[in-house]
Amino acid sequence: MKIKKFAAIDIGSNAIRLLFMNVFEKGRNTYFKKSSLIRVPIRLGTDTFIDKFISPVKAEKLVKSMKAFSNLMEVHEVVSYRACATSAMREAANGAEIIERIQKEANIKIDIINGKEEASIIFDNKIADKLDPNKDYLYVDVGGGSTEITLFSKGICTFSASFNVGTIKILKNCVPPGEFIRIKECLLDICPNCEDIEIIGSGGNINRLVKLSAPKKEKYLSYKELNAIFYDLKKYSQEELMINYDMNPDRADVIIPAATIFLSVMEWSKAERIHVPKIGVTDGIVHQLYKEYKTNKSLID
Structure with missing residues (x-):
């Protein structure tokens, strides 16, 4: 039985989460088993919803967390990952700037998703x-x-x-x-x-x-x-x-x-x-990642 590990990052308004999920097949069934979940209550929304801007202090905490997440994903040897940011990053005037910094310093690509895409990801559970x-x-x-x-x-x-x-x-x-x-x-x-x-x-x-x-x-x-x-x-x-x-x-x-x-x-x-x-969102992300992995694997094979 081959077990593949996937990671999902949800950058929410209250907390950020990193989910590790083991995925394996047995017969015609596919099983998704949570390995671990890390939650950091940075609360980006407190800045964004009042000032429309993420403060340097919160931005620094987010960057440091993403660096830690990047190291953890490397240690866990994940097959693939996806990081999504929702309303707090979506509404922050400096959201794109912070995402660019994270890409440069933590080597994590972040997708800012709208509400409908968020609902679609959840539907993929x-x-x-x-x-x-x-x-x-x-x-x-x-x-x-x-x-x-x-x-x-x-x-x-x-x-x-x-x-x-x-x-x-x-x-x-x-x-x-x-x-x-x-x-x-x-x-x-x-x-x-x-x-x-x-x-x-x-x-x-x-x-x-x-x-x-x-x-x-x-x-x-x-x-x-x-x-x-x-x-x-x-x-x-x-x-x-x-x-x-x-x-x-x-x-x-x-x-x-x-x-x-x-x-x-x-x-x-x-x-x-x-x-x-x-x-939640992280579970849906993993389901999408596995679907993409299976599709790409079949094309290669």
Whole structure:
């Protein structure tokens, strides 16, 4: 059995992540097994969404992190990698300049992707293969700077859009006027004919909310359960959340904004349940990389 290792880098608004994934085939099946995940909470969005510019301090931290990621990928002997940057780098006036510096100093090429491409990468997790073909699902990925919403109707992707609402933007009061109304109107438009629609949630915050609500249950929450944990967490300050719920500082201040977005989407779509399969942008990147690897290999062979 030949095992190939791939790497995916997600430069988000709240944190940057490096995922190593082992991929191997057995018979007709292909298996994707996570090897390790490194997360660094640089929080680029704090600069971008307020000043539209990434500060020299944050830029230096990002460059140093990318150098470390480059060394780790070399040690892990990855077959290939892809690095993607989302809304924080997308909206920063000096984003292209920093990317050029990273290419020069860390030898890592970074693609700035828009919201629709981000949703497409997430779709490459083969989510549709695991869904009930007779049901309707909304895939909702909540990030620091944007929220991606994709509708699967009877197993087919029928709608995908990116909205300028994220946890850091809520935290810093940077959500554009009318953006929540835009989400509401969109959901009221695309969901009226969907019966018993359910949500598939993505992102570190919804994973944590599931653990907080019921650590030993299956990976889903009802609207009632999510609403209950939301109102419970609202009682505490950031410091109290860190102490009482063992949260890191960069999780404790965005967990409430994240819950707000998920609850709003559930309310407007009339969804009663949210599934949390622990998937995201980095997983989708690896699936794309493996598809490209297989295609290129077959051409060579």
